[in-house]
Amino acid sequence: MLFQINHITHKNIDKAAYDKCIADAPNRLVYAFSWYLDIVSPNWNALIVNDYEAVMPLPFKSKLGLRHLYQPWFSQQLGVFGKVHDIDSNSLFNLLKKHYLFGHFSMNASNDFRFQHAKEKQRLNLLLDLKRSYAQIQQSYSKNHLRNIEKANSAELNLTHDLSVESFITLYQESDLQKKVGWTKKHIKQLQQLILKAEELNKGILIGVEHNNALIAATFVLIDEKRISYLFPITLEKGYALGAQFFLIDALFKEHAPTEKVFDFEGSSVEGIARFYRGFGVRQEIFNQISFGFRLNKTIQL
Template sequence: MIQFVKHNDVDTEKWDKCIRKSVNCLPYAFSWYLDIVVSQWDALVLNDYEAVFPLPCKSKYKITYSITPFWVQQLGLFSLTCSSFSRVNEFIEAIPNSYRYIDLNMNFNTHLSPASFSKIRTNNNFVIPLDKPYSAVKKGYSKNLLRNLKKGNSNNLQLFKNDSPNSLINLFRSDKGKYLKHFRDEDYKRLETIMHVAVHKNCGQILMVYGEGNRLLAGMFLVFSPRRVVLLFTGNSDEGRALGAMPFLIDSFFKESANSGIVFDFEGSNNHDLAQFYKSFGAVNESYQNLKINRLPSVLKYFK
């Protein structure tokens, strides 16, 4: 039986065990991660936590809604067995009517029928399995990427592990962040908390690239689940781009993690240029769906 469970009644030990052992485990769905990115989340639970469906919860003007939080790409249904995914429609139908507006990204293993739900959008997400030797992984690299790696290797770039979260965040804010006005201070604060907690739990890692004169060029933050590592956040600089620092950084991780069996998740992208960059490593598209359900009163419905 699928039950709706309020946030305070969720058994987080059973919840996290279900996420950890699920066939489609993603780091976003662990209770500690959800607690950081949203002030409240409720849940749909099958039997004794055999499958779970997180519902991030917000309220405005006494209207409750559920949207995918910042720093989360995919949620949806997580299950110990593949058989539960055929019941995804039942889970969505079990979302209480008190949730008047829903805008949630499903995960790569949750497939909705357009015939059942009118507003479904498919998004791109590129991944590469690191289940073979590095030499085999490198065979999938594009010629342009190989040229950039050669450039990076000739510029005496140095890889540094476990730098501070603020170093990476400030690098981003001084570069691309200057132009992304929808990033708020509280979003960066939540990201910093995710980084600190993940590193403390041994499921997060910050990797940086420095050039000559100890100049910070590029960096990335990775968050791990048992079978997947997600590229959650990156920072770059004009000099880093010129010296091929980001390709050098990702390639360095691939060298260390080849034959590990984990999936490297680039966490995107619908952006053409980013998609081409990810594909240059031999990544393939593992798409996911976005679901919108609008139960707002008629006077508000057309504002969404």
């Protein structure tokens, strides 16, 4: 099959055609839709195969006229979406090198492109299929997880869907994540915009856990046609002590199973967090992180 790949700048992207390609793609991810990219990386470009048969969104930054590709916050995987089987890896990579000085970004788990002279690092993602009943899913929990959920239930925790963006951000500021993650005001603003837009499109919800009417844990969950993404969990010290995140994840399974969706834990590369997720009986997938070109950020702050 003949194919032509074009580099299209943001203002020239037909977003209706682009979004249709993402929506119809067997490997669709919510991070790749134009509404999402417009928030996390305004002015993103794209590689377009033929008449939007396949697309690759290209978040980039630029300083002193030098452009480089990067992976935006709140988007674990991007890469190529659509009819990807006949796309030549070299043609794709040559276009990236032509338009960008260097890059550090993630493909998606369905992409098996091999780029010559690029560094590849395998990254781990953890998933749980929600096709089974809630009772069947619980049978896959570790004994430790079952004990913690029983402990949380005995603590009389309450699940709340009545949670504002402001309350979620305040919880983040009160938690130890503020020191660990170190968001800038720009990142907080992006997250606020994401939550509000996702709620407007019925693509996301805020869920919290309360104890004695006080919020002790919460998360923002993205809900797409095929996937529920556990985007950003936050827990206070008291929430850890009472097993709030065990309670919250278990409640999400109870709400959404059985369904054809996959629950996406979004990693993690942190062993303690990965071990926590594995206790729910997950399966793993691998996606590649790509780096190419000479990074100048030691001398020029990009």
